[in-house]
Amino acid sequence: MTTLRLVLGDQCSRTLSALEDLDPARDVVLMMEVREEGTYVPHHRQKIALILSAMRHFARALAARGVRVDYVRLDDPANTHSFGGEVARAVARHRPARLVLTQPGEWRVLEMARRWEEEHGIPVEVREDTRFLCPLPEFFRWAHGRKQLRMEFFYRDMRRRTGLLMEGDEPAGGEWNYDRENRKPLPKGAQPPTPPFFAPDAITREVMALVAREFGGAYGGLDSFRWPVTAQEARAALADFVAHRLPLFGDHQDAMAEGEPFLWHSLLSSSMNCGLLLPGEACAAAEAAWRAGQVPLNAAEGFIRQVLGWREYVRGLYWARMPAYRDMNALEARRPLPDFYWEGGSGMRCMDAAIGQTLEHGYAHHIQRLMVTGNYALLAGLDPAQVNEWYLAIYVDAYEWVELPNVSGMVLHADGGVMASKPYAASGAYINRMSDHCRHCRFDVKRSAGEGACPFNFLYWDFIARHAERFAANPRMAMPLATLGRMAPAKLAEMRAAAARHLESVSPPAPR
Ligand code: FAD
Numbered sequence: 001m002t003t004l005r006l007v008l009g010d011q012c013s014r015t016l017s018a019l020e021d022l023d024p025a026r027d028v029v030l031m032m033e034v035r036e037e038g039t040y041v042p043h044h045r046q047k048i049a050l051i052l053s054a055m056r057h058f059a060r061a062l063a064a065r066g067v068r069v070d071y072v073r074l075d076d077p078a079n080t081h082s083f084g085g086e087v088a089r090a091v092a093r094h095r096p097a098r099l100v101l102t103q104p105g106e107w108r109v110l111e112m113a114r115r116w117e118e119e120h121g122i123p124v125e126v127r128e129d130t131r132f133l134c135p136l137p138e139f140f141r142w143a144h145g146r147k148q149l150r151m152e153f154f155y156r157d158m159r160r161r162t163g164l165l166m167e168g169d170e171p172a173g174g175e176w177n178y179d180r181e182n183r184k185p186l187p188k189g190a191q192p193p194t195p196p197f198f199a200p201d202a203i204t205r206e207v208m209a210l211v212a213r214e215f216g217g218a219y220g221g222l223d224s225f226r227w228p229v230t231a232q233e234a235r236a237a238l239a240d241f242v243a244h245r246l247p248l249f250g251d252h253q254d255a256m257a258e259g260e261p262f263l264w265h266s267l268l269s270s271s272m273n274c275g276l277l278l279p280g281e282a283c284a285a286a287e288a289a290w291r292a293g294q295v296p297l298n299a300a301e302g303f304i305r306q307v308l309g310w311r312e313y314v315r316g317l318y319w320a321r322m323p324a325y326r327d328m329n330a331l332e333a334r335r336p337l338p339d340f341y342w343e344g345g346s347g348m349r350c351m352d353a354a355i356g357q358t359l360e361h362g363y364a365h366h367i368q369r370l371m372v373t374g375n376y377a378l379l380a381g382l383d384p385a386q387v388n389e390w391y392l393a394i395y396v397d398a399y400e401w402v403e404l405p406n407v408s409g410m411v412l413h414a415d416g417g418v419m420a421s422k423p424y425a426a427s428g429a430y431i432n433r434m435s436d437h438c439r440h441c442r443f444d445v446k447r448s449a450g451e452g453a454c455p456f457n458f459l460y461w462d463f464i465a466r467h468a469e470r471f472a473a474n475p476r477m478a479m480p481l482a483t484l485g486r487m488a489p490a491k492l493a494e495m496r497a498a499a500a501r502h503l504e505s506v507s508p509p510a511p512r
């Protein structure tokens with residue numbers, strides 16, 4: 001009897017659990033290009049192109065191994081353009097005895113899959129996604145009964161469990177975390193290496209033309225498309241990163257610079273998140289480079305912490321807290337997202353740099369997402385639903401399992417502190433320390449009020465004052481609250497008035 005095996009767009013992995021025990025003589029693999037997945041948020045064109053190209057390459061590789069692939073193309077006139085509709089059509093075509101899939105990366109899709117058993121009257125087996133390094137049941141056991149979850153403790157457990165960067169029972173070098181060595185701004189004249197550019201092949205070019213034609217309402221440019229679309233390219237991207245950028249990845253992990261969208265970052269998230277590269281492979285390569293003396297420990301540990309720690313942690317948190325997590329809004333933020341998030345042109349140099357490169361490449365690195373666009377959204381009190389929609393739409397690596405905890409947890413503190421013990425709020429001084437944007441900005445980062453004052457400064461103090469009562473119980477907020485307490489009332493009033501004027505001009509409050 002036939003088993004119908006689903007492979008979703010972010011599941012292009014040879015080792016996918018849904019493909020284990022596949023019988024090429026009897027089974028069919030179903031892959032579906034559907035408009036709904038490209039439009040449930042207004043995705044960046046490069047994200048849609050990446051997924052469709054990765055899917056087409058993966059289907060071709062499966063077929064070359066003798067697997068029967070039923071591939072529904074976007075331009076198939078019979079396409080119903082939803083997973084549900086295409087599964088129904090495929091069940092009618094193949095009359096399978098059962099349906100097998102690997103757990104989807106988004107709650108919304110898992111909910112759909114849960115309905116299929118009843119809809120089609122056949123067993124539906126949803127298998128664990130074994131591409132992650134921490135099985136969900138283990139994460140749930142770890143999280144059970146903890147009021148607050150802290151990444152650092154989870155990460156140490158993962159180091160012990162995997163043996164990565166361990167010397168017996170002890171962490172390599174004697175410390176678990178070398179983050180304090182990883183906060184260096186860019187020295188003058190530093191020249192970051194150019195990351196590899198994977199020139200679109202015929203399949204990708206065809207997909208790019210399709211996306212340009214079919215997704216008129218999507219955001220972002222297609223011209224600079226550079227992403228790996230096969231496992232082979234993703235492995236080449238990893239090797240290039242380890243050889244050329246990992247050595248300084250740690251040192252300048254938090255830096256930002258004019259005209260430098262990538263710095264020493266790996267650009268591997270898009271490949272890991274759609275299954276072209278396994279996180280275990282990435283960690284093993286970084287560890288091997290350190291053991292061979294090719295990269296310093298702070299670099300290898302910094303990278304491995306992001307992948308083994310943060311990436312696994314946010315995924316566990318997502319599945320542990322959904323669906324309630326999606327609706328959390330602990331700081332009661334309600335302001336609509338300003339149009340400049342979608343279009344650029346805010347006039348703030350740091351914001352325009354982060355948003356501009358996002359529109360161009362579908363990419364911004366972590367500190368830009370966290371301390372620039374994220375920080376602004378936090379300080380301005382932007383509505384979490386709208387901020388989440390933007391982050392989910394606009395990055396080539398965005399899927400809800402990783403986007404939502406980073407946005408609602410890490411950036412907006414909308415989860416009330418489940419993920420991070422304090423909001424990552426900062427004034428312009430932080431951005432000035434970590435970048436050269438302020439030198440080129442029309443605002444003055446040294447001014448908090450009056451003509452030309454940096455919006456991050458008055459918004460920061462407005463934010464602290466707005467939530468002073470709520471933060472009073474948090475010892476990690478004691479310092480800014482003490483500074484606020486010492487501030488001359490007239491100065492605070494001036495900054496709060498500037499914040500109100502600024503917010504009114506960029507984002508009038510939503511009608512009630
Ligand atoms: P590098 O800086 O080279 O880091 C190496 C790898 O570590 C990344 O490829 C990624 O897999 C992992 N990683 C690092 N930080 C995190 C993190 N906080 N959470 C999960 N994985 C992490 N990452 C996504 O993959 N998809 C998202 O949709 C996403 N949304 C984000 C939204 C916000 C507001 C913030 C603050 C962070 C978000 N991140 C997201 C995490 C991080 O910014 C990106 O993983 C990273 O910028 C991708 O670029 P890179 O591959 O060059 O990463």
Ligand code: DLZ
Pocket residue numbers: 007008009010011031032033034035037038039043047048051052104105106109399
């Ligand atoms: C993101 C995306 C897009 C744009 N298109 C498709 C598609 O046509 N077919 C598909 O199988 N997957 C697509 N995806 C990825 C899915 O949205 C992703 O698998 C779910 O969000 C679950 O993580």
Ligand code: SF4
Pocket residue numbers: 348349350351427428429431432437438439441442443444445454455456
């Ligand atoms: Fe950003 Fe303010 Fe610096 Fe301008 S002055 S780049 S707005 S932090």
